[in-house]
Amino acid sequence: MPEIKELVKGLADKYGRARESLMPILQGVVLENNFVSDIAMTEIARELDIATAEVYGTATFYSFLDTEPRGKFVIRVCKTITCDMHGKKRVIEKIEDLLKIKMGETTQDKKFTLLTTNCLGWCHQGPVMLVNSTPYPSLDENKVTEIIMEYMSK
Amino acid sequence: MENVKRVDLIFGEYTQEKYKILEETMKKSNEQIITEMINSGLKGRGGAGFLTGMKWKFTAQEKEPTKYVVCNADEGEPGTFKDREILTKVPRKVFSGMAICGKAIGAKIGFMYLRGEYSYLVPDLMAELDIYHEHAKRFNLDFTIELRMGSGAYICGEESALFESIEGKRGEPRNKPPYPTVSGVFGKPTVINNVETFVNAVMIMKYGAEEFKKIGTTDSRGSKVFSISGDTPKAGIYELELGMTVAQFVEEFGDGDTKAVQVGGASGFCVPRKKFKDTIIGFEGVPTGGSMMIFNSSRSMYNVLHNYLDFFEEESCGQCTPCRVGCQQLLKGIQAVKKGEKPSSYLNQLLKLSENMKITAKCGLGQSVANSFSSIVDNFKEEMIY
Numbered sequence: 001m002p003e004i005k006e007l008v009k010g011l012a013d014k015y016g017r018a019r020e021s022l023m024p025i026l027q028g029v030v031l032e033n034n035f036v037s038d039i040a041m042t043e044i045a046r047e048l049d050i051a052t053a054e055v056y057g058t059a060t061f062y063s064f065l066d067t068e069p070r071g072k073f074v075i076r077v078c079k080t081i082t083c084d085m086h087g088k089k090r091v092i093e094k095i096e097d098l099l100k101i102k103m104g105e106t107t108q109d110k111k112f113t114l115l116t117t118n119c120l121g122w123c124h125q126g127p128v129m130l131v132n133s134t135p136y137p138s139l140d141e142n143k144v145t146e147i148i149m150e151y152m153s154k
Numbered sequence: 155m156e157n158v159k160r161v162d163l164i165f166g167e168y169t170q171e172k173y174k175i176l177e178e179t180m181k182k183s184n185e186q187i188i189t190e191m192i193n194s195g196l197k198g199r200g201g202a203g204f205l206t207g208m209k210w211k212f213t214a215q216e217k218e219p220t221k222y223v224v225c226n227a228d229e230g231e232p233g234t235f236k237d238r239e240i241l242t243k244v245p246r247k248v249f250s251g252m253a254i255c256g257k258a259i260g261a262k263i264g265f266m267y268l269r270g271e272y273s274y275l276v277p278d279l280m281a282e283l284d285i286y287h288e289h290a291k292r293f294n295l296d297f298t299i300e301l302r303m304g305s306g307a308y309i310c311g312e313e314s315a316l317f318e319s320i321e322g323k324r325g326e327p328r329n330k331p332p333y334p335t336v337s338g339v340f341g342k343p344t345v346i347n348n349v350e351t352f353v354n355a356v357m358i359m360k361y362g363a364e365e366f367k368k369i370g371t372t373d374s375r376g377s378k379v380f381s382i383s384g385d386t387p388k389a390g391i392y393e394l395e396l397g398m399t400v401a402q403f404v405e406e407f408g409d410g411d412t413k414a415v416q417v418g419g420a421s422g423f424c425v426p427r428k429k430f431k432d433t434i435i436g437f438e439g440v441p442t443g444g445s446m447m448i449f450n451s452s453r454s455m456y457n458v459l460h461n462y463l464d465f466f467e468e469e470s471c472g473q474c475t476p477c478r479v480g481c482q483q484l485l486k487g488i489q490a491v492k493k494g495e496k497p498s499s500y501l502n503q504l505l506k507l508s509e510n511m512k513i514t515a516k517c518g519l520g521q522s523v524a525n526s527f528s529s530i531v532d533n534f535k536e537e538m539i540y
Contacts, residue, residue, distance in 0.1 A: 023303070027270075124235065124390045
């Protein structure tokens, strides 16, 4: 996979090859590929001259550093208490209905992945979800439908 | 408004001129800055409440030439969203506070560790950082600030886990001592403060310790930014004076049917209605990093506790056994009692387990699970059983 090699090299040129560069490089790979593959981890390890196990250990620790393939748009719905109290369940059901997938799954066209996450810091405007890095607070069934429809047309 | 006293320190105007307070502070000696910080009585705003001035002093005293300043912007405590608001509205004050600290302790580099959930803030923060660096150059301040991102791990809000993360490792807390003032990020003396603490430092430089001390109580100086959510018609961010009772707070923010208030997030304390009057919000009563979650009588406190334990079980780093296994067992335990698979007396065993975690867990996460666990189970026992 020459693309991954290029990508990792480019990120290492940008962030450096010290151990502390590992997080920004992993984050850069996720931004580009939506996940960190085994090949990417091996490549990062080679580029930074550390064990692949070290890269794997760090990558798998963080919930936003996905190590399995994700869709182009990763939806993360907050499941923590106030979002839960204010209708997170209905929002999730609506998304499942729209995308015809269950929680944790990716659509066949690899466009969407639906996940839950812990507190996103919008408790006063819950339920909230992230689509990649963009937060969408104050959700209800109508609002989430509009948002998902918009992403579907992208 | 009589129940609670509003303050406008944190979100108030910086100054007309960009980075003016920082420029003025550069004329003070390092000793003056630290003395002023100590005299203000400011305690850290992340929740633990250590005296900020002392932290700065200890780090300044270290002989090691390389030191760091770290701003903890890994706001992950359920019910907390005030740092996001501060970073959105007054990032200039945060960077000024970091720079003042850098000068006072003799550091040349500062890191802001921002949680991945807030990465949408990065473009604006980077733009403001460019402005900061221009001004720092203008008055010959050798202190640069770098932004480092988290990737969705609550535990990285724990200071030593945060250092590990900056260093490119798993966010697993370290043993303490040594404390960060001696050995922090990259093993160097480090001051790590919460976003709001740095803003307070700037306000102390602007108004002086004496003025700052006039706000709040002896044990809880200054104002506090509260994140208010749950069953309230007024959810949002409020800057209030510390030292009010939960009753006063509920009078102002409740929906008239408040059953309990969770002060300090999932790792904080649950205050039931019968204790509202006698509980002070502040370091003399229930401390809080700002999270205030209000529950009315329609809510099941079993569901609330279940949600918190789900949270802890997922966010425990898994490094130490008391926390890794303890969180799982507490969750399984309350489920079993609810289903009738275990007798209600089993709750007492679970309470003992949580007390054990308080003593034996390696870091604040595992140690503080008992706070919410025991305060909810003790006060709402019937709801756990039936």
